[in-house]
Each structure stands twice: as C-alpha cells, then as structure tokens.
Amino acid sequence: MASMPPPAQATPGHDSAADTAWAAEARAALADHDAQLAARFDHGEDVDRLLAARATAVDGWVRQAWARCVPADAPLALFAVGGYGRGELFPHSDIDVLALAGEGAGAPHADALGRLFALLWDAGLKVGHAVRTPDECTREADADLTVQTNLQDARPLLASQQDVRALAEAMAAERTGWTAQRYFDGKREEQARRHARFGDTADNLEPNLKDGPGGLRDIHTLRWMARAVFGVHGFEQLIALGQLGVDELATLERERQALSRLRFGLHLVAGKAEERLRFDHQKALAARLDHVDEADNALVEQMMQGFYRSAAVVLRINDRLLQRFEEHIEGEGELVDLDAGFVSRRGYLSTRDEVWPRADIGQVFDLFAAWAAQPGMRGLHSQTARALAESLHALPSWRDAAAHERQRFLDLLRGPMPVRTLERMARLGVLGTWIPEFARVTGRMQFDLFHVYTVDQHTLAVLRNIASFADEAADPRFSSAHEVWPVLRKPELLLLAGLFHDIAKGRGGDHSELGAVDARGFCEGHGLPEADTALVEWLVRQHLLMSTVAQKHDISDPAVIHRFATEVADRERLDYLYLLTCADIAGTSPRLWNAWKDRLLTDLRTATRLALRRGLEHPVAAAQRIAETRGQARGLLAARGVDAADADALFARMPEEAFLRGRPDQVAWQALSLRDVATGETVVRVRRLADGVQALEVFVHSPDRDGLFTAIAITLDRSGLAIQQARALDGPAATIFDVFQVLPSDPRHMPDPLVIERKLASVLAGSLDVHPARRTQPRHLRHFRVVPQIGFDDSADGRHTVFSLVATDRPGLLADVAHVLRSQRMRVHDARIATFGERVEDVFRLSDHHNNPLGEPARDALREALLATLDAG
Known part of the structure; x- marks a missing residue:
C-alpha cells in the first residue's frame, strides 16, 4: 500500500484552519494515549490489551477524520487491513487502510480521500492506503500474494453489511485463484525466502522480532495458512479438527505474547517502528523490562536468551503445522515399513506405536538411530514430533538413566551422521533433556561481538566443523585438518569435547574448568575408559590453550614451542587439540577464521610434533635452529639456481x-x-x-x-x-x-x-x-x-x-x-x-x-x- 500522504486538495466546505486545529488536537491526544500505554506496559499489563487499546484509540480518530472529509452519502467504505486490521497495533506501526469504492466512485471522491489521508498524517498517523473497487481487489489479490494476505485481515471501520459482503466475495478463493494448494505453496516459499534473508537462523546477535525465523511473522503465516487450508479464523478451531493440540496452542500463544511484548518495548525504546533488536536498543530494553536504570550484560543476555528460546519453540511448532497442512492438502500417502517399528509417511519418519515413546529414552534414541540410517527422509513426522515434545518432561537425564540407555547414546555418536543426529536432538529438545547443562546454555548469548552465535548454536557449529574433517572432499578452509582426522583413535571423543567445551558458559568462574568437571562426570557415567575420560576432560579444560599460544606468542621461538609441547605432553593430545581449536575458532564467527589463523595453527602443530618427536628433554637450542633453517633455505635456493657460495653471500x-x-x-x-x-x-x-x-x-x-x-x-x-x-x-x-x-x-x-x-x-x-x-x-x-x-x-x-x-x-x-x-x-x-x-x-x-x-x-x-x-x- 502507498505509505506517503497525497497532497491535500481543497474540497467544498474545506476549512484548512479547522483541519489544522483538529490534527493538532488528534496528535496531542494520541501522544497522551501512547504515553499512558507506555506506563501501563512498564507496569506489566497484558500486551494484547495494550495492542487492542491502541487500535481502538486510533479507530476513533480515523472515524472522526473520515466524517470531516468524506460526504456521508459517498459510495465508499473504510476497512483496516494488515496488522491494524487484526487489531494488533504496536506503538509506531503503520496504519494500513482500504477505501472500498463502488464502480466509478473513486475518481469523484479522490479529493476527499486525499484530504483524509493527509489529515491522518498531520495527526501523526503513518497511513498506508489503497482505494479500490471490489473487482480491483480481486485483480490485485490474484496478482500479488501480499495483497491477498493483507485483505484477509480486513476489519470494517466504516462499512455496511453489504460492503463487508462485497469485499468478502471479491476475496473468495474461487475469484482470486488462491486455492488452498496455491496459497499454501506460495506462503511456504515466501517464508523460506524470508528465513534465508536472516541466514535461516533466529540466533542472530541483532534479531528481527517481526520477520526473522521464529518471529511474529511466522505465527501470522501459520494462521493465514490455516484459514486458507481449513477455512478457520483462529488456531483454537484447529484443535477440534485434530490439527493442533491444546498444549501446542498454549505454547504458541505464550511465545506470541512474549515476542509481542519484546516488540512493543522495542518500539518504545527506539521511538520508532524498529523491528530489529539492535545493540543500540538491547540494554535500554532490558533495563525497561527489568525496571532498572541501566541494564548490565547479564540482564541483556537473560532477555536475549528468552527471545532465542521463544523463537526456537515457534520454529518447532511451525515445522509441525506446515507438515500437517501439506498432508491435509495432498493426503497421507502410503506407509512404508522400516526397521525397529518405524514407518515412512510421505517421506517423513514416524512410529507405529500410538503411545510412543512411553517415557522411554531408549525408544527415543532408537528413533534417532533409525533417522540416521535413513538419510533420504524429509524429516520427522508431525505426529511423532508432537509426541516427542509432549514426552520431554518425562524423559530422564543421563544421570537418571540406566547403563544400557547411556550406551545407546554413545552408539549414536559412533553411528552414521553423529553430528546431524546431535543437531536434530538439540532442535527437538532431546539433547537438553539428556544433558541438562546443555539446556542451560540453549539460547544463551554473550553481549559482545566476538561470539556471534548463542552458546548452543556455536557448539553445533563446532560439531559441524568437526564433521567436515571426515568428508572425502577436504574443506578448503582447513589446510591440514583432513589429514589429521584419520589418525584419531576414537573420533567420538573429539565430538564429546566439542559438545562440552563451552557448556559451563554463564555460570561464573572459569568455564573451561567447570566444563572439564562436567565432561569427566559425563564420561565416567557413560562407562568410558579412564584414558578416554582423561583425554576429553583435558581437551575441555585446555580448549583455549592452542589458540592463545598461536595468536599471542611468538611460535617461531623454540622456548615457546618447548613450553607448549610440555603442556600438551603427547602427540595424541596435540592432534585432538589441533582439530578442536580449528573447529572452535571457525565456529565462533564466519569472519574470525582466516588463512592466517589456519597457517598459525598448522605451523604450531608441526613445530610441536617435531619437539615431541625429539623428546622434551632435548629442547632446540638457538644455534641448532639457525643451522637447520640455513640448511633448508640453502636447499630451496639451490632449486632456484643459486649455488651455495651465492646463498651464503646473501x-x-x-x-x-x-x-x-x-x-x-x-x-x-x-x-x-x-x-x-x-x-x-x-x-x-x-x-x-x-x-x-x-x-x-x-x-x-x-x-x-x-x-x-x-x-x-x-x-x-x-x-x-x-x-x-x-x-x-x-x-x-x-x-x-x-x-x-x-x-x-x-x-x-x-x-x-x-x-x-x-x-x-x-x-x-x-x-x-x-x-x-x-x-x-x-x-x-x-x-x-x-x-x-x-x-x-x-x-x-x-x-x-x-x-x-x-x-x-x-x-x-x-x-x-x-x-x-x-x-x-x-x-x-x-x-x-x-x-x-x-x-x-x-x-x-x-x-x-x-x-x-x-x-x-x-x-x-x-x-x-x-x-x-x-x-x-
């Protein structure tokens, strides 16, 4: 819709001075009302009541403006559309309206409508407007999915029942061509493109509360799809149709309100329609939400963790509902039997047992094992995903599980696609249930520019980097990692170290030391031999050692290499630590890993291997190092046609x-x-x-x-x-x-x-x-x-x-x-x-x-x- 006011035109009986006075009165009244809403927000009032109250206040002034500008007998009707139509009006949101005109009525009243929209702008309302006949609504909607969607939320402001019916008929699917299949496909593609703009993750340091993955737009999209596919006007009606559980509805409403409260507060602290939770506003918003004068980093991190967790839950429910909508449109398809009591439903992994998983973590691990063994699966079936979500509270952590169940977890790490399995477990909440410490860092961000992901997403990025070391095609980012990977005695130990290396972030104290204690307890609890347990524990405790030495010390100094080699002590530790360090730095920020760091770590590993091979009791003396370098450089010069005498002269x-x-x-x-x-x-x-x-x-x-x-x-x-x-x-x-x-x-x-x-x-x-x-x-x-x-x-x-x-x-x-x-x-x-x-x-x-x-x-x-x-x- 157009968002700029047209130039005001003089109309019969138009009193410019009176309009100016009215606009000033409206602007002052709306500002006073907004201030009252802000105070109510600060006192913790329900955000839905605040959104509705602002929409109601705006309605009154819009109706007054219409009465001032548009003749009472004009064949025109006024509808609120978009978010305004839904009655969800945030402090600085635009006011989108549709003037529905009878055939040929728009032109004669263009001046009146132009005056209306200009008057509303003068009153401080940012108006997006369109003037269309019903037939024009049909044509525009057929050509543009956004128009079709905005008009779905049309709410009459000044319209007769006949006008309401005319618009409804104009927007009927049989007229616009937006069948359930076409609308669903279009909205799903639109959502995928929107998610891609944000890197397909909600875990951005400056997330978009409205349009980002897991944001409010995803919830709106689900409601629009439900209306197109099932003809319902609210999520509640999906419960009776068996498409949404009572628990899912409660969860979705809880997260919608949490996101709406963040967005409402963001508008207040930004003083404008800001949807991106930028660093500029994070501290101010955290302070406002916690009723303090100034927020420290801990309060910011707590607020952001709440957002990331809300977005993650919305994305989980989004995945389930998209699949149910698709299944309703296309049919359930044939079941294909798989091993271990699982079936494929239209390419989605599902269980045959209607009461699965019976609070049995072993059955849950069986699910992930079957999933890993079927790489062609489109995903987890929505019914199974819902059953899993409902059972999370009843599943034991590793501390309360039986020995054979702990072994099943280790089997997943040793089986096919272990990192993909851990990612799936994390996304579905199982990993945080099995390892409660992981749940504590899920969605946890650090208020700085060094860590560009939440702790859990960084951990998963590290694990993905580790997985890339095993690929047949070497990752060009890492010059030597693919050569080191095959010599690892037990690759799953590196995965465990990656999983635990940052698991103690945010507890206070040294996260490396605290994480090492967690790692030892986990390994011992899962029956790992002492040598393996000690290696994982050491890797977690020292996961920053190699990075620190490489970046802050002169690794060309034999004394530095000797001290580092003494700390590492053996070549196995060195190889594991080298790979963990590469994966950790590269998983911290896309811009942090570069050719220089790759070269540094490779050179440090090479020099340390030589020191360990020579024996720590025989450190390299300066004279020996000089002689070795001279000899090797002389050989390189000889290959370029420089004889020994000329080389020595140089x-x-x-x-x-x-x-x-x-x-x-x-x-x-x-x-x-x-x-x-x-x-x-x-x-x-x-x-x-x-x-x-x-x-x-x-x-x-x-x-x-x-x-x-x-x-x-x-x-x-x-x-x-x-x-x-x-x-x-x-x-x-x-x-x-x-x-x-x-x-x-x-x-x-x-x-x-x-x-x-x-x-x-x-x-x-x-x-x-x-x-x-x-x-x-x-x-x-x-x-x-x-x-x-x-x-x-x-x-x-x-x-x-x-x-x-x-x-x-x-x-x-x-x-x-x-x-x-x-x-x-x-x-x-x-x-x-x-x-x-x-x-x-x-x-x-x-x-x-x-x-x-x-x-x-x-x-x-x-x-x-x-x-x-x-x-x-």
Whole structure:
C-alpha cells in the first residue's frame, strides 16, 4: 500500500484552519494515549490489551477524520487491513487502510480521500492506503500474494453489511485463484525466502522480532495458512479438527505474547517502528523490562536468551503445522515399513506405536538411530514430533538413566551422521533433556561481538566443523585438518569435547574448568575408559590453550614451542587439540577464521610434533635452529639456481635472528629479494602466503630510519590491509628487515601485491611523514566499550620492553598506535595483533631510539599519549 500522504486538495466546505486545529488536537491526544500505554506496559499489563487499546484509540480518530472529509452519502467504505486490521497495533506501526469504492466512485471522491489521508498524517498517523473497487481487489489479490494476505485481515471501520459482503466475495478463493494448494505453496516459499534473508537462523546477535525465523511473522503465516487450508479464523478451531493440540496452542500463544511484548518495548525504546533488536536498543530494553536504570550484560543476555528460546519453540511448532497442512492438502500417502517399528509417511519418519515413546529414552534414541540410517527422509513426522515434545518432561537425564540407555547414546555418536543426529536432538529438545547443562546454555548469548552465535548454536557449529574433517572432499578452509582426522583413535571423543567445551558458559568462574568437571562426570557415567575420560576432560579444560599460544606468542621461538609441547605432553593430545581449536575458532564467527589463523595453527602443530618427536628433554637450542633453517633455505635456493657460495653471500646480508625466527621458505624468499639489489637500497616485496589464500606477506628491507615502521603500518592500513603480525629486525650495516603478515580488511577485495609494493616503495622513498586516515567508528562498536589496559614488562632477554594493549577495536587503530610510538621516538621490534570481536589484544616489543629498554618516564609518557589517542578515537 502507498505509505506517503497525497497532497491535500481543497474540497467544498474545506476549512484548512479547522483541519489544522483538529490534527493538532488528534496528535496531542494520541501522544497522551501512547504515553499512558507506555506506563501501563512498564507496569506489566497484558500486551494484547495494550495492542487492542491502541487500535481502538486510533479507530476513533480515523472515524472522526473520515466524517470531516468524506460526504456521508459517498459510495465508499473504510476497512483496516494488515496488522491494524487484526487489531494488533504496536506503538509506531503503520496504519494500513482500504477505501472500498463502488464502480466509478473513486475518481469523484479522490479529493476527499486525499484530504483524509493527509489529515491522518498531520495527526501523526503513518497511513498506508489503497482505494479500490471490489473487482480491483480481486485483480490485485490474484496478482500479488501480499495483497491477498493483507485483505484477509480486513476489519470494517466504516462499512455496511453489504460492503463487508462485497469485499468478502471479491476475496473468495474461487475469484482470486488462491486455492488452498496455491496459497499454501506460495506462503511456504515466501517464508523460506524470508528465513534465508536472516541466514535461516533466529540466533542472530541483532534479531528481527517481526520477520526473522521464529518471529511474529511466522505465527501470522501459520494462521493465514490455516484459514486458507481449513477455512478457520483462529488456531483454537484447529484443535477440534485434530490439527493442533491444546498444549501446542498454549505454547504458541505464550511465545506470541512474549515476542509481542519484546516488540512493543522495542518500539518504545527506539521511538520508532524498529523491528530489529539492535545493540543500540538491547540494554535500554532490558533495563525497561527489568525496571532498572541501566541494564548490565547479564540482564541483556537473560532477555536475549528468552527471545532465542521463544523463537526456537515457534520454529518447532511451525515445522509441525506446515507438515500437517501439506498432508491435509495432498493426503497421507502410503506407509512404508522400516526397521525397529518405524514407518515412512510421505517421506517423513514416524512410529507405529500410538503411545510412543512411553517415557522411554531408549525408544527415543532408537528413533534417532533409525533417522540416521535413513538419510533420504524429509524429516520427522508431525505426529511423532508432537509426541516427542509432549514426552520431554518425562524423559530422564543421563544421570537418571540406566547403563544400557547411556550406551545407546554413545552408539549414536559412533553411528552414521553423529553430528546431524546431535543437531536434530538439540532442535527437538532431546539433547537438553539428556544433558541438562546443555539446556542451560540453549539460547544463551554473550553481549559482545566476538561470539556471534548463542552458546548452543556455536557448539553445533563446532560439531559441524568437526564433521567436515571426515568428508572425502577436504574443506578448503582447513589446510591440514583432513589429514589429521584419520589418525584419531576414537573420533567420538573429539565430538564429546566439542559438545562440552563451552557448556559451563554463564555460570561464573572459569568455564573451561567447570566444563572439564562436567565432561569427566559425563564420561565416567557413560562407562568410558579412564584414558578416554582423561583425554576429553583435558581437551575441555585446555580448549583455549592452542589458540592463545598461536595468536599471542611468538611460535617461531623454540622456548615457546618447548613450553607448549610440555603442556600438551603427547602427540595424541596435540592432534585432538589441533582439530578442536580449528573447529572452535571457525565456529565462533564466519569472519574470525582466516588463512592466517589456519597457517598459525598448522605451523604450531608441526613445530610441536617435531619437539615431541625429539623428546622434551632435548629442547632446540638457538644455534641448532639457525643451522637447520640455513640448511633448508640453502636447499630451496639451490632449486632456484643459486649455488651455495651465492646463498651464503646473501645470508651474510641478513640478520642472524631471521634464521631463528623465520621459516626456511620465508628466508629463501627474502634472500632472493636481495639478489639483484645493492647493499643499502630499499627492497619491498609482497607475496601470497599460499595459492588462493586471502593473506599476504610483506617484506621491507631498507636503511634504518626512525618512523619506518609507522610509515609502513599506516600505508598498509590505507591500502585496506589489516596487520596480523609484524616483525622488525635489525640487519647488518644499519639496515632493517621488517616482515608483515596481513589480511584484507574486506575479504571480498584482495589488493594487488604489485600495487602494494609500488605504494610502499613510493612512501619509503619520501620523508616518512605519513599520518593515519581518520575514519568513523562503525555503529556496532560504539556499544561495546572496552576499558583500555596498558601494560609493560621486560623481555626475557632483557633487550626490549614488552608493551601490551587491550582496547576497543576500530578501523585504523594499529595505524594510530604506530603513529603514537613514532611521536614518542620508540622503535618496534615485534608486534602480534589479535582481535576478538570488539576487543583487540596487541603485544609489541619496543625499545627507545637508542635501542635500549624503556625506562619509567618513557613508559608513563607512552601510556598517557596512547590513552589520549584512544579517547579521541
């Protein structure tokens, strides 16, 4: 419907001043009424009464406006349609109306109707309007499913019985062509497209309460379908038809009211018709619902958990009803017998037993086993799904189950499609019943930008990543995982570790430690051998260890590898932990996993395997590491036609530490870059880390000058590249060897390496007086302020100061930090950049411009300058 007011036209007897006064009176009265509704909302009044009260108040003013503008004898009728027609009017919802005109009556009264709609807009009502004859309603509905649906909810405001009958006849299925089959198919396809827009999940950090999966629109869609398929006008009538259970109706109504209350409150705190529960409004809405001045993260997380659980329940009932509607239209079809007392009904898995599952968890596990053995099934039959839902309260948890029932659960993990089975169990509520701790994290979100899924959905994403390791076709996101998977002794142990790794989130305390206790109890309760139990327990306790070491420590340092290898202790643990870490990071956020992290974890695993093979009692000495790297790099150069003497001459121009910290292929690449360049000349080279990988390595060799690191960092930032790691080494003859590992800030656009080389070379040929670009902070970051933490420590060798920074991430942050370091005349020797959602945790090795560690005055000055820059950003 049109949503903008037409220009007001003068009509006979039209008094503009009187209209202006009336509109002002109506606007003030409606604002006062809305304020009263808001106060009633805050006092906990039933949301349905509030919605109806607003619709009633608006009705009165709409009727008054009609009386002012439309002659009493005009052959016109007025209907409320859409949500207004249903009497569900939220604080800032549009007012959709239909003016039903007799044949040829619309044009003569166009001016009057234009004045009406303009007057309503002046009164503060956002009007969507249409003027149609009955025949036009029929034609428009036939061509547009949305029109057909909106007019189904038509409610007479100013209409005779004859008008009501005329509209009903115009919208009859035999006239519009929307048969039960056509309407059902159209609405189901429309719902699928709508769900796809939101990633087919309700578990978005900023969910849409109206149109998202499991939102209010899904409930409306079910009611519209019920009317088309069964001719009923409410869910209650489906009970008598055997299509809806009393418990299902109560559940659906409960969740509809919960969602409606959230939407009503969202309109109030947003001050507009906002349907997306954005970060901007989550704290304000949580505070309003809990009657506090300001909500903390815990209150936000509690509110959001309520939404996610409501949406999940709506989706479950949605699936069942869609199937029942389809079955009513197409018929039940023939039953096909399957094993273990199950049958196929039109491709859906069903039980023959009418009183299944008799509170028997073993029979429930039999169902999931049969489902896994029949991969072609369309899903679970609605009758069986309903029986399962009704029996959940009577099913035991694993602690109350018999030993053979616990074994049946383990059999599912060892059988076909174990992760798909766990997903099905989670969606249907069985997993939370069997493992109550999982029910506690179902729908639990964390109010940050690092975790973009609820805990349960993140856990399932981790399990799906683990399942992908077993696929015949290697997942291109993981370079080595498919090679490690076949060596696992018992893959189900990795699944158990994935299932429990975050299960203690939100309890307070260290979730890794608490989860490890849960995992041990579960494994012991299911009769796993002590060695298997200990492995799962250790994996849950240490599931963050490998990620932390890889991202926050220098894994080219033999001492770091030795400490990590000592913690891991054996190669089996290493392989399990490597796969769990890959799956965990990739399952946290689609943007968190990248080629750089893949390379880091692969390199850490490779180095640790060598350390374990060598024996922890024989750690690698620096001299041995240097000699090994030299030898391997010399062999790589020989393959490129560089003889040993020339290779050693190139190595002599490189810092000794390059052989200690660098990989052989990296050293060989750098040496080749120096081959045709005289000593003292600037060299800039950029290469991909691997073919097809969205990550670059940047090498800069240049005479040393203050500000080099800052100029490089700012230029890379301006080129759309985010630095992940930086190493600045001092070479012979007062030269520097800087290496940067970078990723594109926008993964859709990888800058051309040759273009980057030219930009850097041009900057380094100049004065190095480069300043960071000023950019606006993204909206979502403004709501996640991290209090800056700045720390200083002495490096292990005493040569440098280790400077750590924890702060809110924002575009250009590293460039700003580098600029501050230059202004303080400090030199960067190493940098590791780690970003976790809205939080950055960066570590730098610094010295003053004389290459000495920083003294207290220098540390204080740096701290003050950085805090000023962070505040300004």
